[in-house]
Amino acid sequence: MASEVVEPAGRRAVATISRQSLHGEIVTRLRDMIIEGDLQPGERIYENQLGEELGVSRTPLREALKFLASEGLVELVPSRGAVVKRFSPKDIEDMLIVIRSMEMLAGRIACAIASDEGIAGLRLLHDAMVRHYEAGERLEYYKLNQQIHTGIVALADNAPLAEVHGLLQSRVKRIRFIGHEGPERWANAVAEHERIMAALERRDAETLARELDVHLANGWERVKSVL
Amino acid sequence: MASEVVEPAGRRAVATISRQSLHGEIVTRLRDMIIEGDLQPGERIYENQLGEELGVSRTPLREALKFLASEGLVELVPSRGAVVKRFSPKDIEDMLIVIRSMEMLAGRIACAIASDEGIAGLRLLHDAMVRHYEAGERLEYYKLNQQIHTGIVALADNAPLAEVHGLLQSRVKRIRFIGHEGPERWANAVAEHERIMAALERRDAETLARELDVHLANGWERVKSVL
DNA sequence: TGCAAGTATTTTGTATACAGTATTAAAAAT
């Protein structure tokens, strides 16, 4: 909150390298704040207040908000500024339907074109994830889980697909992050992941697609229960 | 180019109602300019110049550029401003793969949940499109073609799906717009559309998906030939 | 003539200032 008084105005609290422009940094910063729940859905964003909080003037902050609005994380109400977007259960379900379809597509392509090294890399992530599961470390498990799904998409070597997948993924991340499933469901999810990995390693496209299908459909059930 | 001198600075050339904010208008304006080729891919955007051209100061213009950057129509190079994004043939192909997958998904859902009126509405568009085809009116045909594909997605009643489909659609629009196919290919496309409509009216999800699959795969061939 | 270094100019990035609009609070009237 504007504690330092030495420098002219804004412009600190940024990593020294910082090739990225300020509005770029704000974008990632705000995105994290929204995903992690620092900014609640439906909450109005006051530019002055948030700007001071971040030690930044309104101009780059507004630019960042426009960017996030296009991403769908923020809603722009004319003459009334920005509001953190709130998603209905149907919205979430719809997003998961699309995500599921995209991961199935990615999986099929990956079976055809992925390198052995790429698949082996996912296996490493998977094994690490299982260890976190056995240790009961939910946060670590969750992060690796995300990485694996993103990784499958990455194997398809289709930039627009990865981009759009990431876009929707970022919207449901917050929800998934909250949703702590019970031990049985968690065990099921891990078992599904094991079958997914096996199908991928066999490059069995149809089985992989089917396994992803049920895994992500179950994922919706798991989320819905805590919604 | 700043011909009027009466009013203080920018702020004209806008419809009188205009609930939308200025940056919002600029977004749609620039998007059209990019799609229609007024701004060529790879072209650098000079904020001052473009701002004067549009009769607008740099601030809302920059906000609009951030928005379009998130949409993927422009690229933001740090300290060097905005450039109209250029897509490689692989990019286009990748986008069409995703678009195809999404339309197939939408088609399946539409067969299950669309209202009879919704389907009838598409039939009207289709018949009008065929008339434009027979009259050889390429632009009108093209527009209705787009509307039909968007309409199928709309029938699925899945906002994120429609949004993402529209996002990718806007990127390939320019390419498709340019691509004037020969008479045989054009005839094939129309025949495919007829089969698509028929499958939709029968609510035959699998056939519809298959027809969309081949139609959009052929679409890529048609585009590739003029690329 | 070709190259290099230094200077000028353009352009972006950020901050601030100002105007218009919405929202809130207060006061007056029913």
Added chain:
DNA sequence: ATTTTTAATACTGTATACAAAATACTTGCA
């Protein structure tokens, strides 16, 4: 006491100003 009107306040939208970076140009030198 409730409602309506009006004034004050706060916030957004846009423009302008200034600083830093990049690009272009010019001049000096080989």
